Amino acid sequence: xxxxxxxxxxxxxxxxxxxxxxxxxxxxxxxxxxxxxxxxxxxxxxxxxxxxxxxxxxxxxxxxxxxxxxxxxxxxxxxxxxxxxxxxxxxxxxxxxxxxxxxxxxxxxxxxxxxxxxxxxxxxxxxxxxxxxxxxxxxxxxxxxxxxxxxxxxxxxxxxxxxxxxxxxxxxxxxxxxxxxxxxxxxxxxxxxxxxxxxxxxxxxxxxxxxxxxxxxxxxxxxxxxxxxxxxxxxxxxxxxxx
Amino acid sequence: xxxxxxxxxxxxxxxxxxxxxxxxxxxxxxxxxxxxxxxxxxxxxxxxxxxxxxxxxxxxxxxxxxxxxxxxxxxxxxxxxxxxxxxxxxxxxxxxxxxxxxxxxxxxxxxxxxxxxxxxxxxxxxxxxxxxxxxxxxxxxxxxxxxxxxxxxxxxxxxxxxxxxxxxxxxxxxxxxxxxxxxxxxxxxxxxxxxxxxxxxxxxxxxxxxxxxxxxxxxxxxxxxxxxxxxxxxxxxxxxxxxxxxxxxxxxxxxxxxxxxxxxxxxxxxxxxxxxxxxxxxxxxxxxxxxxxxxxxxxxxxxxxxxx
Ligand SMILES: Nc1ncnc2c1ncn2[C@@H]1O[C@H](COP(=O)(O)OP(=O)(O)OP(=O)(O)O)[C@@H](O)[C@H]1O
Ligand SMILES: [Mg+2]
Numbered sequence: 001x002x003x004x005x006x007x008x009x010x011x012x013x014x015x016x017x018x019x020x021x022x023x024x025x026x027x028x029x030x031x032x033x034x035x036x037x038x039x040x041x042x043x044x045x046x047x048x049x050x051x052x053x054x055x056x057x058x059x060x061x062x063x064x065x066x067x068x069x070x071x072x073x074x075x076x077x078x079x080x081x082x083x084x085x086x087x088x089x090x091x092x093x094x095x096x097x098x099x100x101x102x103x104x105x106x107x108x109x110x111x112x113x114x115x116x117x118x119x120x121x122x123x124x125x126x127x128x129x130x131x132x133x134x135x136x137x138x139x140x141x142x143x144x145x146x147x148x149x150x151x152x153x154x155x156x157x158x159x160x161x162x163x164x165x166x167x168x169x170x171x172x173x174x175x176x177x178x179x180x181x182x183x184x185x186x187x188x189x190x191x192x193x194x195x196x197x198x199x200x201x202x203x204x205x206x207x208x209x210x211x212x213x214x215x216x217x218x219x220x221x222x223x224x225x226x227x228x229x230x231x232x233x234x235x236x237x238x239x240x241x242x243x
Numbered sequence: 244x245x246x247x248x249x250x251x252x253x254x255x256x257x258x259x260x261x262x263x264x265x266x267x268x269x270x271x272x273x274x275x276x277x278x279x280x281x282x283x284x285x286x287x288x289x290x291x292x293x294x295x296x297x298x299x300x301x302x303x304x305x306x307x308x309x310x311x312x313x314x315x316x317x318x319x320x321x322x323x324x325x326x327x328x329x330x331x332x333x334x335x336x337x338x339x340x341x342x343x344x345x346x347x348x349x350x351x352x353x354x355x356x357x358x359x360x361x362x363x364x365x366x367x368x369x370x371x372x373x374x375x376x377x378x379x380x381x382x383x384x385x386x387x388x389x390x391x392x393x394x395x396x397x398x399x400x401x402x403x404x405x406x407x408x409x410x411x412x413x414x415x416x417x418x419x420x421x422x423x424x425x426x427x428x429x430x431x432x433x434x435x436x437x438x439x440x441x442x443x444x445x446x447x448x449x450x451x452x453x454x455x456x457x458x459x460x461x462x463x464x465x466x467x468x469x470x471x472x473x474x475x476x477x478x479x480x481x482x483x484x485x486x487x488x489x490x491x492x493x494x495x496x497x498x499x500x501x502x503x504x505x506x507x508x509x510x511x512x513x514x515x516x517x518x519x520x521x522x523x524x525x526x527x528x529x530x531x532x533x534x535x536x537x538x539x540x541x542x543x544x545x546x547x548x549x550x551x
Contacts, residue, residue, distance in 0.1 A: 047449075050453050052449050052452060052453060075452075075455050075456070075457050076455065078452060078453055078454065078455045079454070079455025080455075081453075083450075083453040085446065085449070085450060085453075087446060089446045089447060089449065089450035090450075091447065091450070091451075091465055091469075092469070093468050093469050093472060102451075102454065102456070102464060102465075103454040103455060103456070106456055106460050106464060107454060107455040107456055107460075151454070152453075152454075155454075155455075
């Protein structure tokens, strides 16, 4: 079943066209990894999927609903999608627990005690139950990243969007986050993520999409796209990344 | 701010759970080396010297000032007119009574100003075409009352509004004096709040919206709490300033500390009550100023690291 389908999406900032004609689809339970040079629009497409940016043209369909239709309630759509930002974007004035309970309480109207229970269970999952009372600023980068993942997961989203979840972490912590994502995938979570780390992409991806010129330039199984790319531009990119 | 679990905590502040835990693992029975003892001795010598220098220079400056003032030809007359002890004692109760009114004006107006200022600031930062009239209205308000001198607003409202003799509108000078303070200060305070709102990084809004929070809930739970925290020190500065400016209502004939002092001076043309009023105002603002410093320092320490 196709959970997400992106059709001919165009997005520009002023005269700068970032996404020209982007088409891709994500099956339920799949993990799609976007790769491409810096500035190729990887973060932009994730922001469009979460309606944080308005597309210039094209369509995004989530579980059969056209979410680019101006008549849909964008807040309700965002509540169905979990997003993890590259810089974590935790709320510094709240404790870790309050960061995680904010959406259950204020979006889904779950009573405080019940929300706390849900949030604690989620923090337990990411191994941070003992940090529930801490402030985000007092945590390490890897811990903050896992809180951000817990915050995005707590409402049971249909789709997770993860923007460079490992770029700020040292190799050991990358492993930590990777394990978490592999576990999520095994539970059937659908994910779209972008990364600069090809090793990471190879491990979690069902499909790898190489973004170039505002399009999906090449896509396929990780072994094929990363190991034996068809397109010369993909090959050049990978050669540069691997140095 | 450091995030490592094994960071030693040399100055023992133990700011976080992590640090508090690591302090237990700190070195036990450490004795400073000869090098460190020598450095400590040097630091101590240096601080003793700078303390001596600052104490001496303060004393010299003070002495010069006292000599300069008291040796002026008009000093005896000034001392009698402004620094008469008996007059000070005699006028003190009346001036203090007046000051109590200043305090009440400040407290009541302060609360109204904070609420109104925050509303105007939020109004100015609303987005979208629907909010256009609100933005225009709030911007116009701020432009108008930030440009008008407070004294002018006081005179216009204090004399003008009662003269209109509108039914149902109070005509007490105290009411209109307070109103003038509220109108002027709200414009300033709104700008302080607005600066705070705009200082919250857009990624914070994005994170809140991505969770499904509406514009209003994002403002209420994510943006405003951070914005208000950041502007507490400048706001307290405005509160100190309001405390002083509450004395301006005296021009409308309201018997506050300044007006009370004026009445006292009219008895025998001795101006000591003004000095008494001045000292009382200072006594009122100093604790507030120290509190402001303390809050600012605490925030500076907390906000020094971490967030985007
Ligand atoms: N809000 C914005 N306003 C103007 N230009 C923008 C905005 N957001 C992104 N861009 C531009 O769009 C282009 C794509 O940005 P994007 O962040 O999607 O790249 P990316 O592929 O995620 O890069 P990186 O790998 O470095 O994160 C960049 O050239 C960027 O300057
Ligand atoms: Mg990016």
